[in-house]
Amino acid sequence: MRPGSRTPAKETRIVLENCGRIDPESLSEAVKTGAYKTVTQVVREKRPSAEITAEIKRSGLRGRGGAGFPTGVKWSFTAPGDVKYIVCNADEGEPGTFKDRLILEGDPHKLLEGMLLAGYAVGASKGYVYIRGEYSLSIRRIQKAIDDARAGGYLGDAILGSSFAFDIEVKRGAGAYVCGEETSLIESIEGKRGYPRLKPPYPGSVGLWKKPTVVNNVETLANVPAIIVRGADWFRGFGTASSPGTKVFQILGDVETPRAVEVEMGTPLRTLIEAFGGGIRAGKRFKAALLGGAAGAVVGPVALDMPMDFDGAKERGGVLGSGAILVLDEDASVVELLHGILRFFRHESCGQCVPCRVGASVLVTLSERIRSGGATADDLERLVEVARTMHATSLCPLGQSPILPIQTAVDSFREEFEACMAKPCSAGA
Amino acid sequence: MNELLRKFPRSMESLLDILHAIQDADPQHHLSDEALRAAAEYVGAPLSEVVSTATFYTMYSRTPRGRHIIRLCESPPCQLLGAGTLGEVLADGLGVAVGETTADGAFTLETTSCLGACAEGPAMMVDDRVYGDLTKEKVLSVIAEVRRSDATR
Numbered sequence: 222m223r224p225g226s227r228t229p230a231k232e233t234r235i236v237l238e239n240c241g242r243i244d245p246e247s248l249s250e251a252v253k254t255g256a257y258k259t260v261t262q263v264v265r266e267k268r269p270s271a272e273i274t275a276e277i278k279r280s281g282l283r284g285r286g287g288a289g290f291p292t293g294v295k296w297s298f299t300a301p302g303d304v305k306y307i308v309c310n311a312d313e314g315e316p317g318t319f320k321d322r323l324i325l326e327g328d329p330h331k332l333l334e335g336m337l338l339a340g341y342a343v344g345a346s347k348g349y350v351y352i353r354g355e356y357s358l359s360i361r362r363i364q365k366a367i368d369d370a371r372a373g374g375y376l377g378d379a380i381l382g383s384s385f386a387f388d389i390e391v392k393r394g395a396g397a398y399v400c401g402e403e404t405s406l407i408e409s410i411e412g413k414r415g416y417p418r419l420k421p422p423y424p425g426s427v428g429l430w431k432k433p434t435v436v437n438n439v440e441t442l443a444n445v446p447a448i449i450v451r452g453a454d455w456f457r458g459f460g461t462a463s464s465p466g467t468k469v470f471q472i473l474g475d476v477e478t479p480r481a482v483e484v485e486m487g488t489p490l491r492t493l494i495e496a497f498g499g500g501i502r503a504g505k506r507f508k509a510a511l512l513g514g515a516a517g518a519v520v521g522p523v524a525l526d527m528p529m530d531f532d533g534a535k536e537r538g539g540v541l542g543s544g545a546i547l548v549l550d551e552d553a554s555v556v557e558l559l560h561g562i563l564r565f566f567r568h569e570s571c572g573q574c575v576p577c578r579v580g581a582s583v584l585v586t587l588s589e590r591i592r593s594g595g596a597t598a599d600d601l602e603r604l605v606e607v608a609r610t611m612h613a614t615s616l617c618p619l620g621q622s623p624i625l626p627i628q629t630a631v632d633s634f635r636e637e638f639e640a641c642m643a644k645p646c647s648a649g650a
Numbered sequence: 651m652n653e654l655l656r657k658f659p660r661s662m663e664s665l666l667d668i669l670h671a672i673q674d675a676d677p678q679h680h681l682s683d684e685a686l687r688a689a690a691e692y693v694g695a696p697l698s699e700v701v702s703t704a705t706f707y708t709m710y711s712r713t714p715r716g717r718h719i720i721r722l723c724e725s726p727p728c729q730l731l732g733a734g735t736l737g738e739v740l741a742d743g744l745g746v747a748v749g750e751t752t753a754d755g756a757f758t759l760e761t762t763s764c765l766g767a768c769a770e771g772p773a774m775m776v777d778d779r780v781y782g783d784l785t786k787e788k789v790l791s792v793i794a795e796v797r798r799s800d801a802t803r
Binding site for chain 1: 661662663664665666667669670693695699702703706707708709710721724725726727729730731762763764765766767768769770771775778
């Protein structure tokens with residue numbers, strides 16, 4: 222991979238179509254580019270709410286937070302009731318991920334319209350955008366967008382003169398990765414510690430204040446207006462059969478042009494790194510990539526032709542996750558990368574359940590021994606074993622996550638771990 | 651304090667916002683015992699519940715901090731790009747360890763998980779502002795710049 226000399230590859234933009242093109246603090250500019258067109262059409266035509274959910278189901282839209290659960294199916298699981306909530310998960314904290322921030326800062330009205338349509342579809346009249354506390358600009362922009370939309374008649378009682386009522390409130394997080402987990406996030410909105418709840422019951426039946434609640438990621442909701450106005454078939458024209466549409470990827474680390482791009486699902490990893498990331502920095506060679514953030518998979522050069530969609534990545538030992546792609550060149554250390562990931566999990570473990578609280582610490586101790594040359598072959602096996610136990614017994618996805626980066630890193634780069642144990646690698650790295 | 655609280659609905663739902671507001675208004679950016687007692691009384695919850703929330707989130711501090719809070723990102727993407735060395739540069743430049751406040755009360759040095767500024771890594775936040783593409787020189791010049799703007803205030 223050589224840098225430079227390539228013609229810039231073309232993106233396919235749905236959720237980022239207006240980012241950088243409109244003034245994100247201007248409602249009228251947003252409306253000129255089509256904001257609230259879909260919701261206007263839906264309420265004027267009094268479209269049955271079940272039709273909206275059915276269209277999202279048919280589109281095959283899957284959750285862009287990382288899990289890839291079909292959005293329409295999630296909506297249809299919402300239990301009946303008088304009071305329901307739409308919660309937008311904007312607690313973006315997965316290392317290497319900033320796609321949601323681009324939408325929050327660059328096209329806030331698109332997100333609000335997605336929430337309105339979700340509310341219309343499931344019969345909710347209140348929505349929350351839970352934004353991580355560090356995203357000050359996102360919080361200000363979304364708040365302004367809400368105020369403007371309310372003044373413009375797109376939020377509040379009797380939206381556009383109809384009987385549909387929906388309002389949105391911003392909630393500011395305070396620094397806790399675990400709150401990206403939907404039930405922790407709900408606890409946090411309620412003013413409590415962000416401790417995950419036992420599931421089931423799922424938020425669709427028992428959510429915020431025990432009411433049926435839909436929790437969707439920012440990027441997921443930002444896809445909704447285009448799907449409803451242009452139809453499921455249009456959406457299925459992009460991406461793959463099992464992962465239709467586009468995905469925002471973040472190409473980072475040892476590449477020439479680190480950036481975020483929105484491309485069709487199924488775009489090969491190689492294209493993302495070479496054509497969009499500009500190839501490996503300073504003419505170096507590709508060594509590895511961490512896909513999907515800290516809770517992701519470490520892959521080597523054999524994975525470069527992996528199609529980046531939910532199933533294509535999974536079939537080849539990778540993961541799509543949040544769309545983060547952290548690239549390592551030939552000089553970087555996978556042992557050090559993994560150590561950084563494990564320190565992250567130790568720091569972010571919420572401490573509620575024992576396997577994760579204790580396990581996350583043990584993982585760092587073992588990893589520290591491995592990188593400083595004091596480990597035996599047993600320690601490497603123990604690292605995998607402890608993570609496997611955490612996966613089997615932890616209460617939420619946080620404790621279940623470390624096994625993936627550990628297993629994939631050890632599988633693909635075992636010699637490097639063994640070399641490090643024989644001769645410390647931490648000093649020079 | 652009461653004036654500050656009045657803006658918020660009196661329920662647990664407001665607690666995170668209330669704690670942010672109290673802390674932002676405090677010159678030492680922390681949550682004192684009296685502040686937590688006032689918050690508990692205002693939302694009508696036991697003090698234990700308020701303390702429980704206040705001690706869970708990393709953005710809240712129970713101990714007094716400096717006028718400016720530096721949050722250096724130490725997530726894997728920033729580490730790969732040299733954030734580890736920058737931590738030492740900051741610690742040496744300020745004469746404090748992570749978690750400590752400079753003797754003049756100007757800065758508290760903290761580390762943070764991903765700031766979402768990964769395309770401009772290594773990155774740090776000083777108060778509300780994010781600085782990216784950090785080098786040793788840039789880190790030191792940001793500190794100097796903040797000191798200068800403090801002096802002219």
